[in-house]
Each structure stands twice: as structure tokens, then as C-alpha cells.
Amino acid sequence: MPTFVYMTRCDGCGHCVDICPSDIMHIDPTLRRAYNIEPNMCWECYSCVKACPMNAIDVRGYADFAPLGHSVRVQRDEEKGVIAWRIKSRNGETDLNLLAPITTKPWGTAIPQLKNEAEPTQEVRDSQLLFNEPKYIRMDDGDIHTLESAGLRMKSGVYY
């Protein structure tokens, strides 16, 4: 479902070019508007769609599985710290509005200051966990799950 650009909306500002992780949003040298140079390399991350200040970028579904005429559009409001989605089905029966926070603190005020953190102890260095890995992403309170901790052992061969 690659992105495409509404030419009447784009003003060629380049936000999408900057943000595209696949580097496939470019400015057309003739029309001075953004366009997707390689639609089949687009993995629909929606970064450019959300970054476009003109809402000039949309995503189209492939005709073989997405119902043509549907619409999934997004509005990212940085100052309010929220993202809004609107999903419309082709027959118009579904018109779903969603809203979710995208930050809890003003932008740029909560950058981790890793240089101020205490050095890792020997125990942490010997652990299989990453330094400063938050406790809540561990699978238990102490260490990660292993075959050993689960009372299992590696066997040779293929088992079904």
C-alpha cells in the first residue's frame, strides 16, 4: 500500500524527504513537488503521511485486497501531543475516529542523560541483560528465561 502525493496540496517543503526511512520520497525536479520514487519499496510506515504539514500524502490500498474507495487518514498534532485517525469504509457505513496521545511530556524535555547514569557494576556486566534495561521488559525479576531456568535441555535431532 504505497504512499502517493496530492499534487495540489504539496508545497515541496521536504519534510517527507527528510523523514522517509527508505529514502524513497523525493522532490520531482520538474514539478517541484514530492513523489514516491519507488512505490514497491514503500513499507507503509506512514512516517511521511504523519510528517506532512499540508496533509498532502495519502496511502492507497492494492486493488487485490484493499477495497478501493476506502480511506485511512491521519492527523498528527505535535502541539497537542496527540494523533488522530479516521477510517472510512468503502460503503460509508464505518466512519471511525480514533485519538491517542503520542507524548506525555513536552517534546525534547525528556531525553535520557545516559552520561549521568552510574557505571554498570560487575554483576550487571556479567548479566545477559542489557545495561539499564528497564525492569518491566524483563521476563522475570532476576534474569531472562533460558532452557536451563525452565528445566529443559537442548537435544540433538529434530523433534515434533
Place this chain on the structure above:
Amino acid sequence: MFTTNPFLELSGLIPPLAMQIYVIAMVILVAGGTILDMIHKKNAEYFFRNAEKAKKAATRNVSAGEKVSIAVSTVAVDVLTSGEFCNQRRRLAHLLTMYGFILFIVSTAVLIFGYAASPSPAIWPLLWHLGALLVCVGGYWFWFAIRVDVAAEGNPWYRVMRADLFILALLATTSFALLWSVFSATFFFVLFIAAATVLFGTVLWSKFAHMFFKPAAAFNKRMTKADGSNENLPEVPDLTDPAVQERYPDIPEYLGKNPPNMGLGIKREAPSHY
């Protein structure tokens, strides 16, 4: 010098009637080029089909009074002050070129149709020169400083492509007009006429017609916001509204009852990496 009417001096060489016929021919070329452009690109068809789609998806009726106020704000913001541009340098360059072009065209028409055979009030030649100068300031600024900047397009000034047909023809027209007025040389007059003919005769291939399409697109964009169709875009509601907070409980939970202004995130930095 800037209060001298160059067309009065020219009337010794070319009869005023010939000048007037040339201006009318240019108007016809612009009108014809725009119509052919519309037929070729089918942009009018797209525009009206889109407007029809928006009308079907509208959630409220826009009254005639509202339409007038939308038209007024389109003219005030999008047309008169080039409000569409995010980049302020481009916006200023566009304003200089736009107002310069309007002054130049209007004063040319007045001088040729009103004062090609008789002396004119000093204001009209002054406006003619001022218009040409403004186009030159805005246009050369765009060509040599803004366009070459990687934050804009990163094209060296000597790289010319089809998209540049309009700006280059416009710059050539006003530059040769000024040179002709200053040096009174037939050579510059011939170049001025050649450049003007290219400018008005290549509407089909250049972006000349944007001055007619852009206001229509800006009006349509404002209309879709007013009638609630909003091009299928979601609305970002007022987060302090209790009804909104009840519908989306994540908002008060993570942002509080009275969410603060989070400032700008990625938009703090102007795009400059291409």
C-alpha cells in the same frame, strides 16, 4: 529616467496600434494556453470531481455568507500574502515576484493603451520600472540564493530544466525591459519582445497557469474544512472538552485533565537533509 515612458519613445518606430495588437495577442495566447493546459492535464475535471466527492461527504451545509467569507480569507491569506509557503524566504521571494509582475503587467497595459502616443502621468512609468525591478529582486534571489540551497532544491544556478521555463522567461522579460529602458537600444527591445513572447506563448508547457489554479485549489481546501468533509481527514478535537476525555480515556490518563502545549517535535527543525 524611471519616469520616462519607454513606449512613447517606441511609438516613433512602431505604431501604437501594433503594440496594442501585440498585447491582445499575448492575452489570447495566455487564455488559449490555460484552456489547452486544462484539457491536457484534466485538472479542471479532477477539481470538479473532487469537489463533488467532498460535497457528498459533507456533514454540514455552508451558507452563501460563509462561502463569501471563505473566499475573502482565501484572497487575503493564500493569494495576497502567499500564505501557503512554509519557507519564509520562498514566501518573500514569491511575494516580490508576484507583486512586481502584477505592477509590470498592469502598467504596461495602461501605458500601451492609454499613453503610447501622448505623455503619461509620471506614476505609470514609475510603476512599470518598479514592477520590473521587484520581479528581478525576487526572481534573481530565488534563482541564485534560494534554489541553489540544499534546503530548497540544491540545483546549481546553471542547471536549467523545464520547470524553470516560467521563471527564466519572466526574469528575461523584466531584465531586458529594464535594459531597454535604460539604454534605449533596439537590441534589448528585440530581446524583451522575444522573452515576453516566450513567457506568454508557452503557458501550456510552463507553470504560468498556476496563478489561476492555485487560488481555486486554496478555496476548495478551505471549503472542505468548512463543510466537514475535510478530505476524509480526522479532526483533532479540543482535549479539555469533558466529552472528548470521556470518549478517549487515554487522554486524561496520560496527558492530564488540562493537557499542556507540547511544543514542536520533528517540526522544530526545518527540512534540510536532501
